[in-house]
Amino acid sequence: MATTTDANxxxxxxxxxxxxxxxxxxxxxWLLKGCALLVLAALLGAxxxxxxxxxxxxxxxxxxxxxxxxxDPGNDVYGGLVPVYGTLVSSFIALLIxxxxxxxxxxxxxxxxxxxxRTPVASAIELLAGIPSIIYGMWGLFIxxxxxxxxIKPWLTNNLGNKPDDGKLSWVAEHVxxxxxxxxxxxxxxxxxxxxxxxxxxxxIPFISSVMREVFQTVPTxxxxxxxxxxxxxxxxxxxxxxxxTRSAVIGGVFLGLGRALGETMAVTFxxxxxxxxxxxxxxxxxxxAATIANQFSEAAGLQxxxxxxxxxxxxxxxxxxxxxxxxxxxxxASKEGR
Amino acid sequence: xxxxxxxxxxxxxxxxxxxxxxxxxxxxFLAWILWETLRQGLGALDLKLFTKITAYGxxxxxxxxxxxxxxxxxxxxxxxxxxxxxxxxWLAEYANRTKLGETIRFLNDILxxxxxxxxxxxxxxxxxxxxxxxxxxSTTFSGLAGGVALALIALPVIVRTTDEMLRLxxxxxxxxxxxxxxxxxxxxxxxxxxxxxxxxxxxxxxxxARISGETAPLLFTAFGNNYMAVNPMDKMSSLPQIIFQYAxxxxxxxxxMAWAGAFVVTMFVLLLSLLSRLILSRTKVSHD
Numbered sequence: 215m216a217t218t219t220d221a222n223x224x225x226x227x228x229x230x231x232x233x234x235x236x237x238x239x240x241x242x243x244w245l246l247k248g249c250a251l252l253v254l255a256a257l258l259g260a261x262x263x264x265x266x267x268x269x270x271x272x273x274x275x276x277x278x279x280x281x282x283x284x285x286d287p288g289n290d291v292y293g294g295l296v297p298v299y300g301t302l303v304s305s306f307i308a309l310l311i312x313x314x315x316x317x318x319x320x321x322x323x324x325x326x327x328x329x330x331x332r333t334p335v336a337s338a339i340e341l342l343a344g345i346p347s348i349i350y351g352m353w354g355l356f357i358x359x360x361x362x363x364x365x366i367k368p369w370l371t372n373n374l375g376n377k378p379d380d381g382k383l384s385w386v387a388e389h390v391x392x393x394x395x396x397x398x399x400x401x402x403x404x405x406x407x408x409x410x411x412x413x414x415x416x417x418x419i420p421f422i423s424s425v426m427r428e429v430f431q432t433v434p435t436x437x438x439x440x441x442x443x444x445x446x447x448x449x450x451x452x453x454x455x456x457x458x459x460t461r462s463a464v465i466g467g468v469f470l471g472l473g474r475a476l477g478e479t480m481a482v483t484f485x486x487x488x489x490x491x492x493x494x495x496x497x498x499x500x501x502x503x504a505a506t507i508a509n510q511f512s513e514a515a516g517l518q519x520x521x522x523x524x525x526x527x528x529x530x531x532x533x534x535x536x537x538x539x540x541x542x543x544x545x546x547x548a549s550k551e552g553r
Numbered sequence: 554x555x556x557x558x559x560x561x562x563x564x565x566x567x568x569x570x571x572x573x574x575x576x577x578x579x580x581x582f583l584a585w586i587l588w589e590t591l592r593q594g595l596g597a598l599d600l601k602l603f604t605k606i607t608a609y610g611x612x613x614x615x616x617x618x619x620x621x622x623x624x625x626x627x628x629x630x631x632x633x634x635x636x637x638x639x640x641x642x643w644l645a646e647y648a649n650r651t652k653l654g655e656t657i658r659f660l661n662d663i664l665x666x667x668x669x670x671x672x673x674x675x676x677x678x679x680x681x682x683x684x685x686x687x688x689x690x691s692t693t694f695s696g697l698a699g700g701v702a703l704a705l706i707a708l709p710v711i712v713r714t715t716d717e718m719l720r721l722x723x724x725x726x727x728x729x730x731x732x733x734x735x736x737x738x739x740x741x742x743x744x745x746x747x748x749x750x751x752x753x754x755x756x757x758x759x760x761x762a763r764i765s766g767e768t769a770p771l772l773f774t775a776f777g778n779n780y781m782a783v784n785p786m787d788k789m790s791s792l793p794q795i796i797f798q799y800a801x802x803x804x805x806x807x808x809x810m811a812w813a814g815a816f817v818v819t820m821f822v823l824l825l826s827l828l829s830r831l832i833l834s835r836t837k838v839s840h841d
Binding site: 235238239243245246247249250253256257259260263264266267314315316318319321322323325326327335337338341345346347348349351352353355356357416419423447448449452470474476477478479480484504507511512526529530533534537538541545 | 574579640643669671705712762765800801
């Protein structure tokens, strides 16, 4: 039997309790929000730090920084064209190889392979994604680049290039514009932009193919089976039904791979050859933004360090935009699914 | 009619053949890379690698790099785990379907694949440069800076898995607790995170696998050290960094050591991802 005072006391206690709970709740909420905002801070900080570090280079060279191929620590003159060119071309080669291969893998895994084989093969391909990039770099440097120089490069220079060993231009080099320049080279070693592109392709295949496979599985079975019932072949279902249905997400996956390739450092640093020269040939050594930073930053000072920071800022902005597009594209399918 | 039919059949056969070929090529390269790492790494594996520190030639080992890697990775995980779990909890429990929550979830996915070398430069700017100013000019690379850089790479992995795992917890659990008058913070910490525990642990293991092979951000943060360093304020060697250094060296013995290091790193990473898969598959079974 509660008297009035007892009841008052009880409600006081309750109020104290609920006030304390509310206070804890607020503190907890702020703690959590603060941690989440750190993600934002990391991205803004990375952009801000590189922009700030590169301010001297931007102030000194201005827009010229983007189009100048000079990189001369002796005269303290720097331009970003060579690394920017190397980054873009090697990533483009990587996409050129990785996109069709990944599409093939995803079609195989979702339409062709027997059911018992799908999971093990998919896990094996995803295993590739887990291997650290420096291992790709070492494999590229010690195994693939020499293999390429011995077995693939001679064929390319002799049959496609404008500087073949025996001096006789092939039909292709003579009649198709640009091809001769792309594959002509006097450089004796394997390390080159093409090899970097191939290593990058192997690296991003698991990323792209796992996205593609996942989105292919979201295609309603009804849709596919209707097409099969009308007599479509497996290929026609993949190309005319599955691909159009998942188009935006597939493009998202490709951009995700592109984002990886642009920013990759260790896999390409070993196999690019690190030459600060602009060459039209894919078989000549070059460099990329990330490789230039990795090789030069710890010994750089003054304007050179600032130029490297400026390059890092460019890289960050470009990858950010590419990844932004990737995520937006991937989201489109998710919203179509009603998720 | 017949020729159309034939053409379609041939197209189909060629396309299916090519897609099978693509899969075989992918598997071939996987096998090639793993095989070379195993062959070259096992060939170079030697007890002295685990007992001696960096030195040129035959006397060299990887002990200081292994210890360094261990310390830097632990610092990275120790920083990223609490922050990542709390941030992921906020996304799943407090900010799900709010505008800010969606934005941060979106940006977290971008941070997940942001170039690690730029994150390394960021940490260089906020930790190495200021501490250099404090010590009057001598550049102060440190294991701690390396750990922070790796934490930035581990963070989005942990945020994402925590977020996803918490959203898998059935909402009846939340409703049951809330109806008993449990405050939301208590519900989150004592019930939800516990329910999603194995998934969150998987995320931490995946993050560890991801950072233990990272090289680029360590080059300008932990830098490298030829001597044994256990103080996180000292510059510190790490396995990926020593692999980078040795692989760039012209000496064959150095290359052998680089392969041995690569073997150790690869095995560690593969074991971790296997372990996390195992944990994840076991929890799935127990939920059924």
